[in-house]
Amino acid sequence: MNILHIDASASDSATSHTRRLSSELVARLAAANPDATIVYRDLVANPLPHVDMTIRDAWTGEDFNGTKSAETKSRSKALVEELKAADVVVIGSPMYNFTVPSTLKAWVDHVAIAGQTFSYTAEGPHGLxxxxxxxxxxxxxxxSRGPFAAYDHLSTYLTAILNFLGIQDVEVIQAEGIAYGPEQDQAAMASAAKRIQAVAA
Ligand SMILES: Cc1cc2nc3c(=O)[nH]c(=O)nc-3n(C[C@H](O)[C@H](O)[C@H](O)COP(=O)(O)O)c2cc1C
Incomplete structure (x- = not known):
């Protein structure tokens, strides 16, 4: 089993909820699969650049075989290969302003490449x-419920883009309402930890 572990929290591992939970899940998956290989990508410690026009030129445009966008293309290619090689991907992500942190969006922009991770057909797009x-x-x-459900552009966005790329098996584990006080924080973390134990068993 190849595991790709991605973190996108701007908080460090001592304080981040998602870093703590994602590493717990990866540790449990690795314990259950002793031959597993783990690739770790910290999008905050090693941020990817925002996409500019070189990525378009690198993959489809005039600079396809050129040097101008060679660095962008080789970076993007490595990220795509890393994702293709993964049997299981664990993405730890906080909600920032109702959606993904921009570090994680930059990763999506580097891996969602026509002809590589999805293709267009006569019937429409097809995930690869x-x-x-x-x-x-x-x-x-x-x-996940209540008056702010329509504001969730985090789980919905990530599920949509992953489905678009062909990954239909997307499981959400979340610790919600951690700003509602220490009791809710602890309850949310305990509930997420319980889910992690169950899915990794
Ligand atoms: C820049 C920033 C933006 C945030 N935006 C939201 C938001 O839109 N909605 C929300 O419920 N929480 C928001 N939060 C709170 C985080 O989602 C919450 O603290 C989460 O637990 C952080 O995960 P982490 O501990 O792994 O970093 C925001 C936090 C930061 C730092």
Missing amino acids: LGGKVYLVLSSGGIY
């Missing part, structure tokens, strides 16, 4: 990836 993704998410508020 498979495998399983665990989304390990956290937010200050509560979005």
